[in-house]
Amino acid sequence: VGKLLGADRRMKGGLGSFVWTLPDGVKVGALVVVNALEDIVDPKSGIIAGARGETPGSFADSTQALLDGVESPVLTGTNTTIGVVATNARLDKTQLRKMARMAHNGLAKTIHPAHTILDGDTIFAVSVPEESESRENPSVNFMAIAVAGEKALAKAILLGVKRAESIAGIPAYKGG
Template sequence: MGNFQNITDVPGIKVGNEEDSKGYTGCTVLVMENGAVCGVDVRGSAPGTRETDLLHPLNLMEKVHGICLAGGSAYGLDAASGVMRFLEDKGVGLDVGVGVVPIVPSAVLFDLPVGDPLARPDQKMGYQAASNAAQGHFPLGNSGAGCGATVGKVAGHHRAMKGGLGSASFNLPNGLIVGAIVAVNAIGEIRYPNTGEVIAGARDDLGYIRSSLEWMLEQPEIPLTVGTNTTIAVVACNADLTKSQATKVASMAHDGLARTIYPVHTMYDGDTIFSLATGEVSASVDLIGTLAADVLAEAVIQAILNAEGIVNFPSSKDVRKSLRKGRE
Protein backbone atom coordinates (compact mmCIF):
# COMPACT_ATOMS: atom_id res chain seq x y z
CA MET A 1 0.00 0.00 0.00
CA GLY A 2 1.47 3.33 -1.05
CA ASN A 3 1.27 6.62 0.82
CA PHE A 4 0.40 9.71 -1.19
CA GLN A 5 0.05 13.31 -0.13
CA ASN A 6 -3.59 14.21 0.29
CA ILE A 7 -7.23 13.70 -0.59
CA THR A 8 -6.84 15.18 -4.07
CA ASP A 9 -5.03 11.99 -5.05
CA VAL A 10 -8.57 10.61 -5.36
CA PRO A 11 -9.58 11.36 -8.98
CA GLY A 12 -12.34 13.92 -9.38
CA ILE A 13 -11.67 15.83 -6.15
CA LYS A 14 -10.21 19.32 -5.90
CA VAL A 15 -9.46 21.24 -2.69
CA GLY A 16 -9.26 24.97 -2.09
CA ASN A 17 -8.52 26.92 1.08
CA GLU A 18 -9.12 30.49 2.13
CA GLU A 19 -8.51 32.02 5.52
CA ASP A 20 -8.42 35.24 7.52
CA SER A 21 -4.96 35.05 9.08
CA LYS A 22 -5.66 38.05 11.33
CA GLY A 23 -9.09 36.99 12.54
CA TYR A 24 -8.00 33.32 12.70
CA THR A 25 -10.80 31.63 10.83
CA GLY A 26 -11.22 30.09 7.38
CA CYS A 27 -12.84 27.51 5.18
CA THR A 28 -11.82 24.48 3.16
CA VAL A 29 -13.81 23.54 0.07
CA LEU A 30 -13.90 20.29 -1.88
CA VAL A 31 -15.15 20.59 -5.45
CA MET A 32 -16.44 17.62 -7.46
CA GLU A 33 -17.43 19.02 -10.85
CA ASN A 34 -18.72 15.66 -12.07
CA GLY A 35 -20.47 14.96 -8.78
CA ALA A 36 -19.73 12.30 -6.17
CA VAL A 37 -21.91 9.93 -4.18
CA CYS A 38 -21.97 11.19 -0.59
CA GLY A 39 -22.86 9.88 2.86
CA VAL A 40 -22.44 11.44 6.30
CA ASP A 41 -22.18 10.34 9.93
CA VAL A 42 -22.57 12.86 12.76
CA ARG A 43 -21.32 11.64 16.14
CA GLY A 44 -20.74 14.77 18.22
CA SER A 45 -23.64 16.09 20.28
CA ALA A 46 -23.39 19.73 19.20
CA PRO A 47 -23.07 19.73 15.39
CA GLY A 48 -23.37 22.65 13.02
CA THR A 49 -24.33 21.32 9.60
CA ARG A 50 -26.16 22.08 6.36
CA GLU A 51 -27.79 19.71 3.83
CA THR A 52 -27.02 16.58 5.86
CA ASP A 53 -30.66 15.41 5.81
CA LEU A 54 -30.37 15.27 2.02
CA LEU A 55 -27.64 12.66 2.38
CA HIS A 56 -29.81 10.14 4.23
CA PRO A 57 -29.86 6.91 2.19
CA LEU A 58 -33.68 7.04 1.97
CA ASN A 59 -33.66 10.50 0.40
CA LEU A 60 -33.51 11.26 -3.31
CA MET A 61 -30.25 13.06 -3.97
CA GLU A 62 -27.38 10.70 -4.87
CA LYS A 63 -24.52 13.06 -5.69
CA VAL A 64 -23.04 16.28 -4.35
CA HIS A 65 -20.92 18.85 -6.17
CA GLY A 66 -19.02 20.39 -3.28
CA ILE A 67 -18.43 20.19 0.47
CA CYS A 68 -17.61 23.17 2.66
CA LEU A 69 -15.75 22.82 5.96
CA ALA A 70 -15.59 26.11 7.84
CA GLY A 71 -14.82 27.87 11.08
CA GLY A 72 -17.05 30.53 12.57
CA SER A 73 -19.49 28.25 14.39
CA ALA A 74 -23.04 28.42 12.90
CA TYR A 75 -22.15 31.73 11.21
CA GLY A 76 -19.67 29.83 9.04
CA LEU A 77 -22.45 27.88 7.32
CA ASP A 78 -22.90 31.03 5.22
CA ALA A 79 -19.68 30.15 3.35
CA ALA A 80 -21.45 27.25 1.61
CA SER A 81 -23.68 29.75 -0.23
CA GLY A 82 -20.54 31.23 -1.76
CA VAL A 83 -19.47 27.76 -2.91
CA MET A 84 -22.90 27.29 -4.48
CA ARG A 85 -22.59 30.59 -6.32
CA PHE A 86 -19.15 29.64 -7.66
CA LEU A 87 -20.43 26.29 -8.94
CA GLU A 88 -23.52 27.91 -10.44
CA ASP A 89 -21.28 30.36 -12.31
CA LYS A 90 -19.47 27.33 -13.78
CA GLY A 91 -22.72 25.57 -14.67
CA VAL A 92 -22.06 22.78 -12.17
CA GLY A 93 -25.01 21.34 -10.27
CA LEU A 94 -28.29 19.50 -10.49
CA ASP A 95 -30.04 20.39 -13.75
CA VAL A 96 -33.53 21.61 -12.83
CA GLY A 97 -34.51 22.79 -16.30
CA VAL A 98 -34.25 26.50 -15.61
CA GLY A 99 -30.66 26.31 -14.40
CA VAL A 100 -28.53 24.28 -12.02
CA VAL A 101 -28.68 23.84 -8.26
CA PRO A 102 -25.28 22.88 -6.82
CA ILE A 103 -25.56 20.49 -3.87
CA VAL A 104 -23.06 21.59 -1.21
CA PRO A 105 -23.29 20.01 2.26
CA SER A 106 -21.37 21.83 4.98
CA ALA A 107 -20.13 21.43 8.54
CA VAL A 108 -18.59 24.02 10.85
CA LEU A 109 -16.30 24.15 13.86
CA PHE A 110 -16.13 26.64 16.71
CA ASP A 111 -13.14 29.01 16.56
CA LEU A 112 -14.70 32.27 17.80
CA PRO A 113 -12.44 32.63 20.92
CA VAL A 114 -9.33 32.46 18.71
CA GLY A 115 -8.48 35.81 17.17
CA ASP A 116 -11.39 38.11 16.32
CA PRO A 117 -14.78 36.62 17.29
CA LEU A 118 -16.42 38.79 14.61
CA ALA A 119 -14.22 37.31 11.87
CA ARG A 120 -16.28 34.53 10.30
CA PRO A 121 -16.29 32.68 6.99
CA ASP A 122 -18.87 34.27 4.69
CA GLN A 123 -20.08 33.84 1.12
CA LYS A 124 -17.12 35.80 -0.24
CA MET A 125 -14.65 33.50 1.53
CA GLY A 126 -16.52 30.40 0.38
CA TYR A 127 -16.50 31.62 -3.21
CA GLN A 128 -12.78 32.34 -3.07
CA ALA A 129 -11.95 28.97 -1.49
CA ALA A 130 -13.91 27.24 -4.25
CA SER A 131 -12.09 29.36 -6.84
CA ASN A 132 -8.80 28.16 -5.33
CA ALA A 133 -9.79 24.49 -5.60
CA ALA A 134 -7.27 22.40 -7.50
CA GLN A 135 -5.65 18.99 -7.53
CA GLY A 136 -2.21 18.45 -6.10
CA HIS A 137 -0.46 19.96 -3.12
CA PHE A 138 -2.16 22.39 -0.75
CA PRO A 139 -0.94 23.77 2.60
CA LEU A 140 -1.90 22.05 5.85
CA GLY A 141 -1.82 23.20 9.45
CA ASN A 142 -3.12 26.75 9.80
CA SER A 143 -4.78 26.82 6.38
CA GLY A 144 -8.47 26.90 5.54
CA ALA A 145 -10.80 25.54 8.19
CA GLY A 146 -7.75 24.76 10.33
CA CYS A 147 -6.77 28.42 10.67
CA GLY A 148 -8.41 28.94 14.08
CA ALA A 149 -8.65 25.31 15.16
CA THR A 150 -7.39 24.38 18.64
CA VAL A 151 -7.18 21.18 20.69
CA GLY A 152 -6.85 20.15 24.33
CA LYS A 153 -9.62 22.38 25.71
CA VAL A 154 -10.77 19.97 28.41
CA ALA A 155 -9.28 22.34 31.02
CA GLY A 156 -10.36 25.56 29.26
CA HIS A 157 -9.20 27.54 26.26
CA HIS A 158 -6.30 29.07 28.20
CA ARG A 159 -4.61 25.65 28.39
CA ALA A 160 -5.27 24.63 24.79
CA MET A 161 -2.87 24.13 21.89
CA LYS A 162 -3.06 24.78 18.16
CA GLY A 163 -4.99 22.36 15.99
CA GLY A 164 -5.22 22.56 12.23
CA LEU A 165 -5.94 21.09 8.83
CA GLY A 166 -4.57 17.67 7.87
CA SER A 167 -4.81 15.33 4.89
CA ALA A 168 -3.46 11.99 3.74
CA SER A 169 -4.16 9.22 1.24
CA PHE A 170 -3.38 5.55 0.56
CA ASN A 171 -3.42 3.64 -2.71
CA LEU A 172 -3.65 -0.09 -3.34
CA PRO A 173 -2.19 -2.15 -6.21
CA ASN A 174 -5.70 -2.71 -7.61
CA GLY A 175 -6.04 1.05 -8.19
CA LEU A 176 -8.18 1.86 -5.16
CA ILE A 177 -7.29 5.22 -3.60
CA VAL A 178 -8.67 6.34 -0.24
CA GLY A 179 -8.04 9.83 1.10
CA ALA A 180 -9.05 12.06 3.98
CA ILE A 181 -9.04 15.71 4.97
CA VAL A 182 -9.80 16.93 8.48
CA ALA A 183 -9.97 20.14 10.49
CA VAL A 184 -8.96 19.13 14.04
CA ASN A 185 -10.62 21.29 16.68
CA ALA A 186 -11.09 18.83 19.53
CA ILE A 187 -11.79 19.20 23.22
CA GLY A 188 -9.51 16.22 23.76
CA GLU A 189 -5.82 15.46 23.38
CA ILE A 190 -4.19 14.07 20.24
CA ARG A 191 -2.33 10.76 20.36
CA TYR A 192 -0.26 8.74 17.92
CA PRO A 193 -2.52 5.78 17.13
CA ASN A 194 0.24 3.15 17.25
CA THR A 195 2.11 4.21 20.40
CA GLY A 196 -0.40 6.26 22.37
CA GLU A 197 2.10 9.10 22.70
CA VAL A 198 0.30 12.41 23.33
CA ILE A 199 1.47 15.13 20.94
CA ALA A 200 -1.03 17.88 21.83
CA GLY A 201 -3.45 18.50 24.68
CA ALA A 202 -4.24 20.54 27.76
CA ARG A 203 -1.14 22.08 29.37
CA ASP A 204 -0.51 22.56 33.07
CA ASP A 205 1.12 25.64 34.62
CA LEU A 206 4.59 24.33 33.79
CA GLY A 207 3.73 23.74 30.14
CA TYR A 208 3.48 19.96 30.35
CA ILE A 209 0.61 18.18 28.62
CA ARG A 210 -1.53 16.35 31.14
CA SER A 211 -4.00 13.57 30.42
CA SER A 212 -7.51 14.71 29.57
CA LEU A 213 -8.84 12.09 31.96
CA GLU A 214 -6.80 13.58 34.82
CA TRP A 215 -8.28 17.01 34.14
CA MET A 216 -11.79 15.57 33.98
CA LEU A 217 -11.39 13.72 37.29
CA GLU A 218 -10.11 16.86 39.06
CA GLN A 219 -12.80 19.32 37.97
CA PRO A 220 -16.57 19.05 38.58
CA GLU A 221 -17.35 19.98 34.99
CA ILE A 222 -15.56 20.98 31.81
CA PRO A 223 -15.09 24.78 31.81
CA LEU A 224 -16.58 25.27 28.33
CA THR A 225 -19.97 25.84 26.79
CA VAL A 226 -21.56 23.16 24.61
CA GLY A 227 -20.53 23.14 20.96
CA THR A 228 -17.24 24.97 21.39
CA ASN A 229 -15.09 22.36 19.64
CA THR A 230 -15.79 19.92 16.77
CA THR A 231 -13.59 17.94 14.37
CA ILE A 232 -14.96 17.91 10.83
CA ALA A 233 -13.67 15.67 8.06
CA VAL A 234 -14.18 14.18 4.62
CA VAL A 235 -13.04 10.73 3.54
CA ALA A 236 -13.09 9.88 -0.15
CA CYS A 237 -12.39 6.99 -2.49
CA ASN A 238 -12.49 6.25 -6.20
CA ALA A 239 -14.78 3.24 -5.69
CA ASP A 240 -18.27 2.65 -7.04
CA LEU A 241 -20.49 2.96 -3.96
CA THR A 242 -24.17 3.57 -3.29
CA LYS A 243 -25.21 6.29 -0.88
CA SER A 244 -25.94 3.65 1.78
CA GLN A 245 -22.45 2.21 1.34
CA ALA A 246 -20.85 5.66 1.47
CA THR A 247 -22.74 6.30 4.71
CA LYS A 248 -21.32 3.08 6.18
CA VAL A 249 -17.80 4.17 5.21
CA ALA A 250 -18.37 7.49 7.02
CA SER A 251 -19.47 5.52 10.09
CA MET A 252 -16.38 3.29 10.03
CA ALA A 253 -14.12 6.28 9.47
CA HIS A 254 -15.02 7.65 12.91
CA ASP A 255 -12.73 4.95 14.30
CA GLY A 256 -9.87 7.07 12.95
CA LEU A 257 -10.92 9.91 15.24
CA ALA A 258 -11.29 7.54 18.18
CA ARG A 259 -7.73 6.27 17.66
CA THR A 260 -6.19 9.74 17.74
CA ILE A 261 -8.49 12.03 19.79
CA TYR A 262 -9.22 11.40 23.48
CA PRO A 263 -11.97 11.96 24.46
CA VAL A 264 -13.97 12.27 21.24
CA HIS A 265 -17.70 12.56 20.32
CA THR A 266 -18.47 14.43 23.56
CA MET A 267 -21.38 16.72 24.44
CA TYR A 268 -19.03 19.60 23.61
CA ASP A 269 -18.13 18.37 20.09
CA GLY A 270 -20.05 18.28 16.82
CA ASP A 271 -17.81 15.70 15.15
CA THR A 272 -18.99 15.10 11.58
CA ILE A 273 -17.55 12.99 8.74
CA PHE A 274 -18.64 13.11 5.11
CA SER A 275 -17.81 10.23 2.77
CA LEU A 276 -17.36 10.62 -1.00
CA ALA A 277 -17.15 8.03 -3.77
CA THR A 278 -16.23 9.00 -7.33
CA GLY A 279 -17.11 5.60 -8.81
CA GLU A 280 -14.26 4.02 -10.77
CA VAL A 281 -13.00 0.93 -8.89
CA SER A 282 -14.81 -2.08 -7.46
CA ALA A 283 -13.99 -2.70 -3.78
CA SER A 284 -15.76 -3.96 -0.68
CA VAL A 285 -17.29 -1.52 1.78
CA ASP A 286 -15.42 -3.22 4.65
CA LEU A 287 -12.06 -2.68 2.95
CA ILE A 288 -12.81 0.95 2.13
CA GLY A 289 -14.13 1.66 5.62
CA THR A 290 -11.08 0.07 7.23
CA LEU A 291 -8.72 2.13 5.09
CA ALA A 292 -10.79 5.28 5.65
CA ALA A 293 -10.31 4.96 9.42
CA ASP A 294 -6.56 4.49 8.98
CA VAL A 295 -6.12 7.37 6.55
CA LEU A 296 -8.25 9.71 8.68
CA ALA A 297 -6.11 8.89 11.72
CA GLU A 298 -3.03 9.82 9.68
CA ALA A 299 -4.69 13.05 8.55
CA VAL A 300 -5.37 14.01 12.19
CA ILE A 301 -1.70 13.52 13.04
CA GLN A 302 -0.64 15.55 9.99
CA ALA A 303 -2.92 18.39 11.11
CA ILE A 304 -1.12 18.61 14.45
CA LEU A 305 2.40 18.14 13.08
CA ASN A 306 1.87 20.86 10.46
CA ALA A 307 0.21 23.37 12.79
CA GLU A 308 2.05 26.58 13.66
CA GLY A 309 1.66 28.23 17.03
CA ILE A 310 -0.25 31.51 17.38
CA VAL A 311 -0.77 33.90 20.29
CA ASN A 312 -1.93 31.94 23.38
CA PHE A 313 -2.02 28.65 21.47
CA PRO A 314 1.38 26.96 21.00
CA SER A 315 1.80 24.19 18.47
CA SER A 316 2.96 20.66 19.19
CA LYS A 317 6.35 21.66 17.78
CA ASP A 318 6.51 24.67 20.12
CA VAL A 319 5.71 22.67 23.25
CA ARG A 320 8.12 19.85 22.47
CA LYS A 321 10.90 22.34 21.73
CA SER A 322 10.21 24.23 24.96
CA LEU A 323 10.24 21.06 27.04
CA ARG A 324 13.51 19.92 25.46
CA LYS A 325 15.10 23.25 26.36
CA GLY A 326 13.78 22.95 29.89
CA ARG A 327 15.49 19.60 30.33
CA GLU A 328 18.86 20.85 29.08
Protein backbone atom coordinates in the same frame (compact mmCIF):
# COMPACT_ATOMS: atom_id res chain seq x y z
CA VAL B 1 -7.20 21.49 20.90
CA GLY B 2 -7.06 20.61 24.55
CA LYS B 3 -9.44 23.35 25.70
CA LEU B 4 -10.96 21.15 28.40
CA LEU B 5 -8.97 22.88 31.15
CA GLY B 6 -9.41 26.37 29.74
CA ALA B 7 -8.19 28.52 26.88
CA ASP B 8 -4.90 29.32 28.60
CA ARG B 9 -3.85 25.64 28.35
CA ARG B 10 -4.96 24.90 24.79
CA MET B 11 -2.85 24.20 21.71
CA LYS B 12 -3.31 24.89 18.02
CA GLY B 13 -5.48 22.55 15.97
CA GLY B 14 -5.14 22.35 12.23
CA LEU B 15 -6.12 21.05 8.80
CA GLY B 16 -4.85 17.62 7.85
CA SER B 17 -5.07 15.35 4.85
CA PHE B 18 -3.85 11.93 3.88
CA VAL B 19 -4.41 9.55 0.95
CA TRP B 20 -4.16 5.78 1.17
CA THR B 21 -3.69 3.79 -2.05
CA LEU B 22 -4.86 0.18 -1.95
CA PRO B 23 -3.07 -2.58 -3.91
CA ASP B 24 -5.79 -2.53 -6.61
CA GLY B 25 -5.18 1.20 -7.20
CA VAL B 26 -8.27 2.44 -5.37
CA LYS B 27 -7.52 5.64 -3.50
CA VAL B 28 -9.08 6.58 -0.17
CA GLY B 29 -8.35 9.99 1.26
CA ALA B 30 -9.32 12.08 4.24
CA LEU B 31 -9.46 15.82 4.84
CA VAL B 32 -10.15 16.99 8.38
CA VAL B 33 -10.30 20.18 10.43
CA VAL B 34 -9.12 19.41 13.97
CA ASN B 35 -10.66 21.65 16.62
CA ALA B 36 -11.11 19.14 19.42
CA LEU B 37 -11.89 19.92 23.02
CA GLU B 38 -9.71 17.01 24.05
CA ASP B 39 -6.20 15.64 23.51
CA ILE B 40 -4.75 14.43 20.23
CA VAL B 41 -3.12 11.06 20.71
CA ASP B 42 -0.67 9.24 18.48
CA PRO B 43 -1.42 5.56 19.19
CA LYS B 44 2.31 4.83 18.93
CA SER B 45 3.60 7.54 21.27
CA GLY B 46 0.78 9.04 23.35
CA ILE B 47 -0.51 12.61 23.63
CA ILE B 48 1.04 14.95 21.04
CA ALA B 49 -1.24 17.96 21.60
CA GLY B 50 -3.87 18.90 24.12
CA ALA B 51 -4.39 20.52 27.47
CA ARG B 52 -0.94 21.58 28.60
CA GLY B 53 0.22 20.46 32.03
CA GLU B 54 1.69 22.51 34.84
CA THR B 55 5.25 21.58 33.83
CA PRO B 56 6.50 23.01 30.49
CA GLY B 57 6.30 20.39 27.76
CA SER B 58 3.85 18.20 29.67
CA PHE B 59 0.19 17.39 29.06
CA ALA B 60 -2.63 17.29 31.59
CA ASP B 61 -4.46 14.25 30.07
CA SER B 62 -8.02 15.35 29.40
CA THR B 63 -9.46 11.86 29.90
CA GLN B 64 -8.01 11.60 33.39
CA ALA B 65 -9.09 15.15 34.20
CA LEU B 66 -12.70 14.25 33.35
CA LEU B 67 -12.48 11.06 35.42
CA ASP B 68 -11.14 13.17 38.30
CA GLY B 69 -14.26 15.35 38.15
CA VAL B 70 -12.94 18.43 36.35
CA GLU B 71 -15.72 20.43 34.72
CA SER B 72 -14.93 22.13 31.45
CA PRO B 73 -15.37 25.90 31.16
CA VAL B 74 -15.83 25.48 27.40
CA LEU B 75 -19.32 25.92 25.99
CA THR B 76 -21.14 23.42 23.80
CA GLY B 77 -20.74 24.15 20.11
CA THR B 78 -17.27 25.68 20.30
CA ASN B 79 -15.44 22.45 19.48
CA THR B 80 -15.67 20.10 16.56
CA THR B 81 -13.59 17.89 14.39
CA ILE B 82 -15.16 17.77 10.96
CA GLY B 83 -13.93 15.85 7.98
CA VAL B 84 -14.58 13.88 4.86
CA VAL B 85 -13.34 10.53 3.64
CA ALA B 86 -13.42 10.09 -0.12
CA THR B 87 -12.67 7.35 -2.58
CA ASN B 88 -12.41 6.98 -6.33
CA ALA B 89 -14.26 3.64 -6.10
CA ARG B 90 -17.95 3.58 -6.95
CA LEU B 91 -19.86 3.08 -3.69
CA ASP B 92 -23.58 3.21 -3.00
CA LYS B 93 -25.28 5.22 -0.24
CA THR B 94 -25.35 2.30 2.18
CA GLN B 95 -21.62 1.71 1.73
CA LEU B 96 -20.88 5.42 2.14
CA ARG B 97 -22.84 5.58 5.40
CA LYS B 98 -20.91 2.57 6.69
CA MET B 99 -17.61 4.08 5.52
CA ALA B 100 -18.35 7.31 7.42
CA ARG B 101 -19.27 5.36 10.57
CA MET B 102 -16.08 3.32 10.35
CA ALA B 103 -14.03 6.48 9.81
CA HIS B 104 -15.22 7.64 13.24
CA ASN B 105 -13.02 4.83 14.61
CA GLY B 106 -10.01 6.75 13.29
CA LEU B 107 -11.24 9.80 15.15
CA ALA B 108 -11.70 7.80 18.36
CA LYS B 109 -8.19 6.35 18.08
CA THR B 110 -6.60 9.79 17.89
CA ILE B 111 -8.82 12.09 19.97
CA HIS B 112 -9.23 11.23 23.66
CA PRO B 113 -11.91 11.24 24.79
CA ALA B 114 -13.89 11.42 21.55
CA HIS B 115 -17.53 12.28 20.86
CA THR B 116 -18.24 14.10 24.12
CA ILE B 117 -21.40 16.16 24.62
CA LEU B 118 -19.31 19.28 24.02
CA ASP B 119 -18.17 18.17 20.55
CA GLY B 120 -19.83 18.32 17.17
CA ASP B 121 -17.63 15.65 15.58
CA THR B 122 -18.88 14.85 12.08
CA ILE B 123 -17.42 12.78 9.26
CA PHE B 124 -18.87 12.64 5.75
CA ALA B 125 -18.08 10.07 3.06
CA VAL B 126 -18.13 10.57 -0.71
CA SER B 127 -17.48 8.47 -3.76
CA VAL B 128 -16.04 10.15 -6.84
CA PRO B 129 -15.55 7.32 -9.34
CA GLU B 130 -13.67 7.63 -12.58
CA GLU B 131 -15.89 8.52 -15.57
CA SER B 132 -14.86 5.33 -17.36
CA GLU B 133 -15.85 3.10 -14.44
CA SER B 134 -18.94 0.99 -15.04
CA ARG B 135 -22.11 1.53 -13.00
CA GLU B 136 -21.57 -1.70 -11.07
CA ASN B 137 -18.16 -2.75 -9.84
CA PRO B 138 -18.39 -6.12 -8.07
CA SER B 139 -14.61 -6.32 -7.74
CA VAL B 140 -14.48 -3.41 -5.26
CA ASN B 141 -13.20 -4.60 -1.88
CA PHE B 142 -15.48 -2.47 0.28
CA MET B 143 -14.06 -3.70 3.57
CA ALA B 144 -10.54 -2.63 2.55
CA ILE B 145 -11.86 0.75 1.38
CA ALA B 146 -13.68 1.38 4.67
CA VAL B 147 -10.66 0.35 6.75
CA ALA B 148 -8.45 2.59 4.61
CA GLY B 149 -10.89 5.44 5.33
CA GLU B 150 -10.47 4.87 9.06
CA LYS B 151 -6.68 4.79 8.75
CA ALA B 152 -6.59 7.84 6.46
CA LEU B 153 -8.73 9.88 8.86
CA ALA B 154 -6.56 8.97 11.85
CA LYS B 155 -3.41 9.91 9.94
CA ALA B 156 -4.99 13.17 8.71
CA ILE B 157 -5.89 14.16 12.29
CA LEU B 158 -2.32 13.60 13.44
CA LEU B 159 -0.87 15.46 10.44
CA GLY B 160 -3.30 18.36 10.94
CA VAL B 161 -1.95 18.93 14.43
CA LYS B 162 1.68 18.25 13.50
CA ARG B 163 1.56 20.77 10.64
CA ALA B 164 -0.19 23.51 12.63
CA GLU B 165 1.71 26.68 13.38
CA SER B 166 1.60 28.75 16.55
CA ILE B 167 -0.49 31.88 16.29
CA ALA B 168 -1.57 34.64 18.70
CA GLY B 169 0.29 33.01 21.57
CA ILE B 170 -1.39 29.63 21.08
CA PRO B 171 1.41 27.04 20.92
CA ALA B 172 1.55 24.32 18.28
CA TYR B 173 3.05 20.84 18.12
CA LYS B 174 6.85 20.92 17.94
CA GLY B 175 7.71 17.22 18.00
CA GLY B 176 9.38 15.04 15.41
